[in-house]
Amino acid sequence: MDEVIVVEGLRKRYANGVQALDGLSFRVKRGEIFGLLGPNGAGKSTTVRILATLTLPDSGTARIAGFDVVRQPQQVRRQIGYVAQASGVDRWLTGRENLLLQARLERLPAREARQRADELLTWLGLADAADRIVNTYSGGMRRRLDIAIGLIHRPAVVFLDEPTTGLDPEARAALWQILLQLRAAQSISILLTTHYLDEADRLCDRLAIVDHGRVVAEGTPEELKAELQGDRVTLEVGREQTAMARSVLTGLPEVLTVIVDGPAVIARVPHGASALPVLVTTLERAGITVQTAAVHRPSLDDVYLHHTGRRFEDEREAPEMLAGAGTKGW
Amino acid sequence: MSWFLWDTWQLTWRQILRTLRLPIWIAVSLVQPIIWLGLYGQLFRRIVELPGFQTTSYITFLTPGVMIMTAFFGGGWAGMSMIDDHDQGVLSRLLATPASRGAIIAARVLHTALTVLIQSGLILALGLILGARFHGGALGLISVMLIAALLASGIGALSCGVGLLARREETLIAVMNFLSMPLTFLSTAFIAAPLMPRWIRALARINPVNWAVEAARGAALGTDSGMVLTRLALLAVFTIVCCLLATLAFRRYQRAL
Numbered sequence: 001m002d003e004v005i006v007v008e009g010l011r012k013r014y015a016n017g018v019q020a021l022d023g024l025s026f027r028v029k030r031g032e033i034f035g036l037l038g039p040n041g042a043g044k045s046t047t048v049r050i051l052a053t054l055t056l057p058d059s060g061t062a063r064i065a066g067f068d069v070v071r072q073p074q075q076v077r078r079q080i081g082y083v084a085q086a087s088g089v090d091r092w093l094t095g096r097e098n099l100l101l102q103a104r105l106e107r108l109p110a111r112e113a114r115q116r117a118d119e120l121l122t123w124l125g126l127a128d129a130a131d132r133i134v135n136t137y138s139g140g141m142r143r144r145l146d147i148a149i150g151l152i153h154r155p156a157v158v159f160l161d162e163p164t165t166g167l168d169p170e171a172r173a174a175l176w177q178i179l180l181q182l183r184a185a186q187s188i189s190i191l192l193t194t195h196y197l198d199e200a201d202r203l204c205d206r207l208a209i210v211d212h213g214r215v216v217a218e219g220t221p222e223e224l225k226a227e228l229q230g231d232r233v234t235l236e237v238g239r240e241q242t243a244m245a246r247s248v249l250t251g252l253p254e255v256l257t258v259i260v261d262g263p264a265v266i267a268r269v270p271h272g273a274s275a276l277p278v279l280v281t282t283l284e285r286a287g288i289t290v291q292t293a294a295v296h297r298p299s300l301d302d303v304y305l306h307h308t309g310r311r312f313e314d315e316r317e318a319p320e321m322l323a324g325a326g327t328k329g330w
Numbered sequence: 331m332s333w334f335l336w337d338t339w340q341l342t343w344r345q346i347l348r349t350l351r352l353p354i355w356i357a358v359s360l361v362q363p364i365i366w367l368g369l370y371g372q373l374f375r376r377i378v379e380l381p382g383f384q385t386t387s388y389i390t391f392l393t394p395g396v397m398i399m400t401a402f403f404g405g406g407w408a409g410m411s412m413i414d415d416h417d418q419g420v421l422s423r424l425l426a427t428p429a430s431r432g433a434i435i436a437a438r439v440l441h442t443a444l445t446v447l448i449q450s451g452l453i454l455a456l457g458l459i460l461g462a463r464f465h466g467g468a469l470g471l472i473s474v475m476l477i478a479a480l481l482a483s484g485i486g487a488l489s490c491g492v493g494l495l496a497r498r499e500e501t502l503i504a505v506m507n508f509l510s511m512p513l514t515f516l517s518t519a520f521i522a523a524p525l526m527p528r529w530i531r532a533l534a535r536i537n538p539v540n541w542a543v544e545a546a547r548g549a550a551l552g553t554d555s556g557m558v559l560t561r562l563a564l565l566a567v568f569t570i571v572c573c574l575l576a577t578l579a580f581r582r583y584q585r586a587l
Contacts, residue, residue: 090348092351
């Protein structure tokens with residue numbers, strides 16, 4: 001069996017009326033890092049919580065290593081490691097105590113638990129801090145401890161929900177290295193959610209772009225980018241001129257599509273370098289001054305824009321609409 | 331079942347480690363009992379001259395009451411750590427493991443009982459220092475501590491249930507404040523039953539805190555073992571019902587996620 005995670009048509013609506021998932025499907029192969037990329041509120045955390053048996057879907061199915069998350073939750077729990085956004089470590093225990101508690105709850109024999117804890121603490125650079133209480137750890141150290149907790153019982157799949165959110169660049173780079181090492185070992189599948197495009201691009205073997213609770217595109221980062229033929233030429237012309245610039249450019253044979261983005265127009269063209277002078281000349285001839293011009297290879301941001309009609313960065317600050325963890329009742 | 335016990339012990343050990351990291355809380359929780367025994371007990375020393383007390387020393391009368399009152403508070407705050415675990419994501423982490431769900435509640439109840447056992451032992455010692463004298467013997471005094479732990483278990487389970495449903499510290503504090511004073515004053519913790527107004531005596535009869543106070547005092551003084559046993563039975567039923575309610579609350583919590 002080559003597919004470790006099979007998700008089909010998951011739907012979930014929270015009591016507050018938020019439709020978190022709206023027919024979400026994807027498959028993860030053994031040994032790969034699979035990314036769920038999307039803005040806050042897209043349904044990434046809800047998906048992970050359903051796969052980790054913490055939340056029930058309204059409909060749809062999900063299987064982990066062949067076990068159904070709704071009907072066989074206990075078997076699923078033996079296969080998974082879960083690293084949530086909220087860390088879940090006990091701040092008043094030491095790193096080692098946290099790890100050993102987890103190992104015992106995962107029913108590891110005592111000897112193996114101790115060995116495995118030592119091994120992970122050393123690998124993750126926490127050996128010196130192992131016997132200090134977690135409250136004294138930095139954000140990056142805490143995150144590495146979270147990863148160790150998720151890996152202690154050698155699960156088939158580990159879920160990392162926004163693993164680098166809130167980390168400083170240095171800690172983030174260190175965590176990337178750890179994940180790349182894990183990928184190289186190929187013994188574990190990783191489902192990673194992120195709202196960082198560079199993270200998805202750099203770490204994931206394959207990824208799904210999630211928007212409004214649905215997968216809008218799926219593939220390797222290269223495939224997704226290749227789907228968008230051509231390059232992106234950004235021409236800054238000033239806000240008053242964008243509408244006119246757009247209509248001038250739309251007719252050109254070199255140009256596939258044109259959209260307006262703030263004070264600039266963005267033209268998608270098969271060959272950016274050769275099209276750039278043509279576009280600039282055409283605009284100048286129409287009386288439009290080009291202030292700056294730039295050519296970009298397609299990025300995941302363009303892929304996102306292409307599939308959702310919105311720019312990714314605009315969504316960054318959207319409030320998390322996640323029900324569940326962190327919510328308050330009456 | 332064996333996994334339930336294993337998981338309960340592992341999670342209780344976690345709570346014990348936490349308590350050992352911050353042992354100051356055990357001391358802080360003893361400030362109130364010290365005031366009750368040391369100040370209140372002295373202030374109302376001559377109250378036992380009224381008819382109806384089974385003893386001639388108010389400290390002797392008061393000590394079991396203060397032990398039970400402290401147990402009640404100790405149990406009442408158990409839900410705070412549940413809310414903290416929810417906020418910190420600890421509950422989600424535990425629920426994603428094969429760990430027994432019942433053990434997550436049971437460990438907290440067991441830890442509360444153990445903490446209260448230690449606290450009530452210290453209060454008992456304080457009472458003895460201040461001049462309390464009991465005729466129930468060592469068995470009687472151990473029984474008092476176990477009765478305190480039993481009440482704390484029930485209240486602790488209830489507090490966890492409220493914590494899981496409310497998921498807000500403010501709500502739990504409000505519920506506790508709303509219950510603690512009335513339930514303490516509607517009991518014989520401070521005054522003998524014959525001296526109470528009739529309506530309070532009637533309410534005290536259905537008050538679990540009063541069952542614990544009467545059972546504890548009876549055991550300490552070595553009087554009326556029949557009364558002690560019936561109160562104990564009532565208290566056991568109360569604790570079991572509380573644990574069931576906490577389990578239901580936990581199910582509801584899991585469904586709400």
